[in-house]
Amino acid sequence: MGDFLSGKVIAVTGAGRGIGRAVALACAAEGAKVVVADYGVSVDGSEPSSEVADQVVKEIEASGGEAVSVAEDVSTMAGGQRVVDAAVEGFGRIDGVVCVAGILRERMLFNMSEEEWDPVLATHLKGTFTLFRAASAVMRKQKSGTLIGFTSGNHQGSVSQSNYSAAKGGVISLTRSAALGLNKYGVTANCVAPVARTRMSAGVPMELAEIGEPEDVAPLVVYLLSDRAREVTGQVYTVAGPKIAVWAQPRELRAAYATDGGWTPESIADFLPGTVGTDEMPMLARLQEMARAAASGDRPNK
Structure with a gap:
């Protein structure tokens, strides 16, 4: 066990699999108490189950860490609030939230239905908002905390994922707004744009020269959650295997x-x-x- 996050309480959504799981395990390995939040759905958002979150908790506990699982739909205000409540009720505080949860429903724009648009925006964008909203209310009183949204290089645009791209662009703007609005309270907000092999990346129709594993993403997230990153806010970072890059601010x-x-x-x-x-x-x-x-x-x- 390390101590980079010793004493901190971190909630991670989408933590049952892939990048979210890697982040949750890495946070626990660095001394954090972890809320493992995962609705347990398939890639398209269907068939919810709590089993994946429970399994990650068992992994953390087997390594000597502390964790609790939460199976909530973060696209609802109540769901986001319950994730934060689980941290406060279980461990007394909330020091960081990492919003990894996401789904895909691909379709060309001219064929996309409302049923394919709404759930993607709800999971990625509103699901980040519900956690940011609930956590920031606690962090403001604590005068400390870290919000981390997950975006994608596809915020630049996508041929057949306009819903996903719109949501990921929204996450960046939401995160920058949080960075501006919460700075005076000692709360930071940043975005991570991973390029890693996951269930969601499996359908990418081209070979990527720069791509890594979920475990490659976790160290940057741990750093951003730590006291060493207290002055870092409003930033967007890409992680692709050994590569870390920062995106330009709009101007x-x-x-x-x-x-x-x-x-x-x-x-x-x-x-x-x-x-x-x-x-x-x-x-x-x-x-x-x-x-x-x-x-x-x-x-x-x-």
Whole structure:
């Protein structure tokens, strides 16, 4: 057992499998008491069961740690609250929440139904909000705590996962808002964008040059939960095997100002392309590269 998180109480959602499980085990190994929260659903969000969370608790206890399991639907306010309540009632406080829980329902935008859109947004985005909301109320009084949301590189956009991409982009904005609003209370908020082999990544239709295992993600999360990261907030980090990267903060690239009475469509058409211009969309460039490779019979490797 380590002591990087000694004395801390951490709740992890989606902790029954994959990255969530790796994070929960790593937190326990570094001295934290852990709330293992998992609704136990399949990749598409169906067939809930508490067995996976109970199993992780047994693993933690077998290694000498302390943990409790919670099988709650974090897409509901009551579910998120009960996860935090389990920490406070079981261990007296809540020092960190890590929101890993997520589902997928893939479909092209023009075919996507409300039934495929709503549950994905509810699980990823609202499921992060419900934990952040409940935990921040306690952390504000404690004058300390850490919120960690899980996003994805797909927040840039996705061909057949507009629901997932929208949710993951929302998680980033929610996390940055939490970082701004809670800073004066000593509470930090950050995002992790993992690239790892999990149930959800199994269907990615291309080989990824940079990808790791769930266990590769856990050390960064433990660091962000620790006192060593007290000054780190509002950040988005990618973890892909041995690689850690930080994403840029949103900012204006170029600007122009109208003269003589404001803009017209015609003046914008004449002026904008050569001055303000556009910013390259990396995902679109990648798709175009893949299309060219497919046309020539090659398969891209990343």
